Amino acid sequence: MLVDKAAKIGWIGTGVMGKSQAGYLLKNGLSVSVFNRTPSKADDLLVSGAVFKSVKDIAKESDYLFLMLGYPKDIETMVFDETDGLLNHMKPGSVLIDHTTSSPGLAVRIADECRRRNIDSIDAPVSGGDIGARNGALVTMCGGNVNAFERTKPYMELYSAKVKLMGGPGAGQHTKATNQIMIASSMIGTVEALIYGHKAGLDLDEVLTLLSQGAAFSFTMSKLGPRMLKRDFEAGFYVEHFVKDLGIVLEEARRMNISLPGTALASQFYAAYVAQGGYRNGTQGLLTVFEKLNNMEIPKYDL
Numbered sequence: 001m002l003v004d005k006a007a008k009i010g011w012i013g014t015g016v017m018g019k020s021q022a023g024y025l026l027k028n029g030l031s032v033s034v035f036n037r038t039p040s041k042a043d044d045l046l047v048s049g050a051v052f053k054s055v056k057d058i059a060k061e062s063d064y065l066f067l068m069l070g071y072p073k074d075i076e077t078m079v080f081d082e083t084d085g086l087l088n089h090m091k092p093g094s095v096l097i098d099h100t101t102s103s104p105g106l107a108v109r110i111a112d113e114c115r116r117r118n119i120d121s122i123d124a125p126v127s128g129g130d131i132g133a134r135n136g137a138l139v140t141m142c143g144g145n146v147n148a149f150e151r152t153k154p155y156m157e158l159y160s161a162k163v164k165l166m167g168g169p170g171a172g173q174h175t176k177a178t179n180q181i182m183i184a185s186s187m188i189g190t191v192e193a194l195i196y197g198h199k200a201g202l203d204l205d206e207v208l209t210l211l212s213q214g215a216a217f218s219f220t221m222s223k224l225g226p227r228m229l230k231r232d233f234e235a236g237f238y239v240e241h242f243v244k245d246l247g248i249v250l251e252e253a254r255r256m257n258i259s260l261p262g263t264a265l266a267s268q269f270y271a272a273y274v275a276q277g278g279y280r281n282g283t284q285g286l287l288t289v290f291e292k293l294n295n296m297e298i299p300k301y302d303l
Helices: 018-027 039-047 055-061 072-080 104-116 129-134 146-156 171-199 204-211 219-229 239-256 261-275 283-293
Strands: 008-012 031-035 064-067 095-098 120-123 138-144 160-165
Touching: 008 018, 008 055, 018 031, 018 039, 018 064, 018 129, 031 039, 031 055, 072 104, 095 104, 095 146, 104 120, 104 138, 104 171, 120 146, 120 171, 129 138, 138 146, 138 171, 146 160, 171 204, 171 219, 171 239, 171 261, 171 283, 204 219, 219 283, 239 261, 239 283, 261 283
Parallel strands: 008 031, 008 064, 064 095, 095 120, 138 160
Antiparallel strands: 120 138
């Protein structure tokens, strides 16, 4: 299917990620209405042609309504609130696409309620962080029915390098949980490698450049490693959201009766970073936790 330029698009949540995603829809000539709790975060989109509207008005008019919020509780309120909830106002035949990393169980609940109202839904968390969002190169992992996915896929492809249906409702969220498990261990490995390399007297910029050509290559090493060396801990993905994601993973693991000790360990290190005040920093700031453990600090690199 092709993008329908006449379709009315709604986008709720224009933060670090959502602003770039919605921006790609605008760049491709689509009509986009937006809402954000902090209206100023939508200013760039308004300059590009978006229209700021209330949640209720967006719900009533949208053919495709996208969400990119912070927490499962935000999604639950936004979708199910008795007065202002989206499902009380969305029109039959429309599609609700949730890009928020949330719980698989909530995705299933949303899908069930949407189906009763003749509305389609897709749980579609993404990976790639602020860099992937800005470059239109996100990986979008989806759960839902095939027809709804095929209708929605052309729109998601405007800001994604890859969009794939992984199964029924909740499958997108399970895939994102798998992604976060991999990232958690990768982040610890990268941080420990930099601590070790510094203590051994190596030039860490040269280390990252060389090792990125071998088996140790990862997104964390190539994209976040240099940020660590520059001591740039600004958020491309907030620590508080990663802690939330790891909490969802561990809750699902308990439900499935499986043990994920590596993920549990990573969750504790990030909890320590939150306790140290790093909750609004980027996940690469985990470096500072390990520096404190080793009573050292890696000097800033001028890259």
